[in-house]
Amino acid sequence: MTVLTDREKEIVDYLYTAERDAREVVKVTDKYSELTIEEAYELQDRLLERRLRENKTKNVGVKLGLTSKAKQVMMGVDEAIYGYLHADMLSTEWEPINYSDLIHPKVEPEIAFLLGADLEGEDVTAEDVIKATKYVAPALEVIDSRYKDFKFTLVDVIADNCSSIKFVVGSKWISPDSINLGTIGMVMSKNGKVMQTGSSAAVLGHPAEAIAWSVKELSKRGKGLKKGDIILSGAMSEAIAFESGDSVVAQFDGLGSVSMYCK
Ligand code: 0L1
Ligand code: MG
Secondary structure, X not given: OOOOOHXXXXXXXXXXXXXXXXXXXXOHHHOOOOOOHHHHHHHHHHHHHHHHHHOOOOXXXXXXXXXXXXXXXXXXXXXXXXXXXXXXXXXXXXXXXOHHHOOOOEEEEEEEEEEOOOEOOOXXXXXXXXXXXXXXXXXXXXXXXXXXXXXOOHHHHHHOHHHEEEEEEOOOOEOHHHOOOOOOEEEEEEOOEEEEEEEHHHOOOOHHHHHHHHHHHHHHOXXXXXXXXXXXXXOOOOOEXXXXXXXXXXXXXXXXXEXXXXX
């Protein structure tokens, strides 16, 4: 078992309880401005260990964030980030999401990859990702930064497991060979009104490129992706805020649709 420093214990407790109690908090870097990206990923690991233990859940995959140039420019960074998905974050289309469990949620459209083989190493390419993928499906990711007003630095958001909270995967799973994953158009509506349009090309040029990037990053930290993992490859448009009573549907060319309802 990993022994945590006093600072790690304090930050993990701060972020874990903020999520558990659906309470927004001030940024970690307001107190610890010297934290580095490497330390942020270590904090993320420690936070996820605590989450796995206390929520009695298990790891089911990885999610990528800041994969669009627009979001990177907005944050003043030139790199994507990654976090982890747990079984208790997975929600189905027919099971409402409880607004009272969340702080200030937003939802974004993504393509989910289900891996049929492990992927690891610094030389992994987008072609390797496609070969290792058994199915792709439309997905919605709900993000709920624990930080006040959804405002944070890169260090803050990495330590906070990249704002992860829930995700929904559509029921139509298809082979990645049956579609051009680099040019999928998408329309996301809330309560019947179109809110966002986007393209899979916004995800680092191609969602499989984004996943290849994540495999390289993970391998620098001695990790990889596993057969059976679900990977959320990154948002195809800006996220939209939602509240109790809202329904959201995202329709993807050739992939079908995925929906969620918030009660
Ligand atoms: O999944 C995402 O793209 C979110 C990454 C973190 C940035 C944010 O919360 O907006
Ligand atoms: Mg996302």
